[in-house]
Amino acid sequence: MTLKKLTQAILATSLLATSVCTAADRPNVLFIAVDDLNDWIGCMGGNEQSITPNFDRLAASGMLFTNAHCVAPACNPSRTAVMTGRSTHKTGVYDNGQNMRDVLPDEQILPEYFAKHGYWSGGSGKMLHYFTDARSWDEYFPEKSKEMPIPDTYYPSKRPVSLERAGPWQYVETDWGPMPVEGKEFGGDYTVSEWVGNQLSKQHDKPFFLACGIYRPHEPWFVPQKYFDKFPLEDIKLPPAYKEADLDDLPEAGKITGRNRYFAHIQKQDQWKQGVQGYLASINYADTMLGRVLDALENGPNKDNTIVVLWSDHGWHLGSKEHWQKYTAWRACTRIPLMIKVPEHCSPALPQGIKPGSISDQPVSLISLFPTLTELCGLPAKPLVDGKSIAPMLKDPSQEVDPVAITYLHRVGSIGISGKDWRYIRYQDDSEELYDISKDPYEWDNLASNPDFTVKLEEFRKHIPKHFAPKPKVKVVDLPALKWHPYKQGSKTPASKVDGGNMRLAFVNRLKQPVKIHRVSKDGTLVEKAKLKSGKVIELKSAPGTSWAITTTKGNKLGHFVHGDRDAKAVIRKSTEE
16 A cells, blocks of 8 residues: 555544544533523623523533524424424425424434434423424433423413403413412423433433423413512513614515514503513523523533533514514524533544634524534434534634525525625515614614615525425314313303404314304304214314304204414314313
8 A cells, every 4th residue: 555545544544533433432412492582691682681691601601603593483393403404495394383293204303313323312391392202212301202392380370461362363372470489389491400400410321412491481471470570670671673663664575574463462451561571581580490400510420521502493573573473584583592512522523622702603504503413423424414514613613604594484485594794584475675784783774675785685595595395284183173162051152253364274073973064153143164974074264263163963052163373173072072
């Protein structure tokens, strides 16, 4: 063998050794997801009133990404993208109503992939959208077979607590207020942090992939009283991103996306400051739970060989763009906290670790987490992922891995694109928005129609994917079920109080007899819409607040349903059947 070939062989062996290592040499991973958290934490400066010492100390111990963005501004598609490494526009998982396993039955998610390569995988709390995916974990709390990842949480018996419901269109969890219990009695994130902390406090036979899902500040903003006490209502300041007439320079699609009924209702009820207070209190509660987890890590045997990653699935509007909630392509919704800590001599791909206090303002997408973690842990790269590893940025924060991060909305073809100093939005109808973030961080001045920025628009248009996977129709079995109200002697079927546009409603007849389906008019009259045989399914147009009466073919009343705020199924069954 020539000297040149020998040198090449030695180099190739060396590279292999640093990229794929034995299980004994691999670092642990603590993978923390926080639900619905925007940039209202101290180290990101989104709200000066926020109190987040533990988010801040984690950021200071590693690298903070100040320009990180979600793959989709909704829980299900965002978490699906992170956990699979597959992009929304490739998988077709665009919104919360879809079932990930219906669309991606064979896709390996992070814990399963790590387990296949010698790791113990465990977790607690919400990592996927209200299911655990039992097959992917060695152990979970609550018990993985239950397929409900969130432990029991204290909720008040009388609701709403603060925000009166405006109608059937309103999400029932949009509410806030202090709770009279705490600790184990409150449950929820407290018991998640306790279980995860116990795992961090002990030695493991294998390297571990340990997931921690912190649910707050997801609605409802119910947390113990002491967290509200830190934010007196008289001191609450309204969000700085709000501006009157902010929608005037937007295309029609942007105005429809922005102006929603929640914010108008909250203003009408004079609950804006109370809502801000509830969000701040919930963030502080989440921060405290994070602190319990970080303390367990730092005081346990795994401190020096555990990589820590913290991310949020998407941001949240509290009035900016006249919007409350998520589901938009604006920065308030796409920009999220992302922090990564790699101790020295921990990762085979980054033996020097991450310099504490590092900050990167380069655009980063959460789609990069899967390939980044496999590289940092010395695992073989997953054959099919859509993101690029950001490991080079962990060595040099100024390094650019990708010039943009793309966020996909639930309407197929609508996207937001985040660059270093600019942001671009393209809606399904091809209308556009363009913002200079360096001068306009709240996106008040849409420059898309200004001819001076034609070149900048063209730069962003080049990043629009040429193809978008279609959105598969949600199976009837996966639709949420409306409450069945069996008929009781003398009871009345409520009249319809329609308040919203058309939605999907699937009727499922589990009775051993055919039935008639009647739409109840606003004056209480029953209008027959369909006959449904035993064991059959039929879909009818419905809307929030619509009442549906079910009778026998002879007209005897059996029960009724009232349609709520989303597509649903109405299962007709015996009154004693669960």
